[in-house]
Amino acid sequence: MVHAHMTAWFLALVLFFVALGLHKSGKEKGFKVLKMILRVLYILIIATGVGLLLSLSNISMMYILKAAVGVWVIAMLEMILGRTAKRESTKVLWIQFIIAILLVLYLGFSLPLGTYLFKG
Numbered sequence: 001m002v003h004a005h006m007t008a009w010f011l012a013l014v015l016f017f018v019a020l021g022l023h024k025s026g027k028e029k030g031f032k033v034l035k036m037i038l039r040v041l042y043i044l045i046i047a048t049g050v051g052l053l054l055s056l057s058n059i060s061m062m063y064i065l066k067a068a069v070g071v072w073v074i075a076m077l078e079m080i081l082g083r084t085a086k087r088e089s090t091k092v093l094w095i096q097f098i099i100a101i102l103l104v105l106y107l108g109f110s111l112p113l114g115t116y117l118f119k120g
């Protein structure tokens, strides 16, 4: 489950930047298609994340925080693409995205399932 989760969010991040690139080069159709594919990936990220939560016998506060920040990252991806499509300012969203992604990577890798990078 942790690998499916990793694959889903990694793919989502890559496709997010591809989508921004397509928008920049004026390829509106490709941009729209990627936005739809990304929405499917958001559901997969959340489903695998919830699956991981359900696999725990004891859900601590850190896991709840990890899940909440994960949802925050997804919200930022969706909102950045939405506002980019409308050609509105995305500066505040980008700042939030950077904070949230750093936080979620730290929390994810410091929790015991899967890769355990930051053993505190």
Ligand code: HEM
Binding pocket: 002, 005, 006, 009, 012, 045, 046, 048, 049, 050, 052, 053, 063, 066, 067, 068, 069, 070, 071, 073, 074, 104, 105, 107, 108, 109, 110, 111, 112, 113, 114, 115, 116
């Ligand atoms: C784009 C959003 C997200 C990113 C970048 C992300 C990233 C990560 C990373 C890096 C890990 C650690 C994987 C490993 O240890 O091998 C992880 C694990 C986990 N994620 Fe996410 N995640 C996201 C969204 C979510 C959501 C929405 C939920 C819950 C609904 C969630 C729940 C979990 C849980 C429960 C774990 C297991 C924690 C552990 O390692 O013990 N994640 N995630």
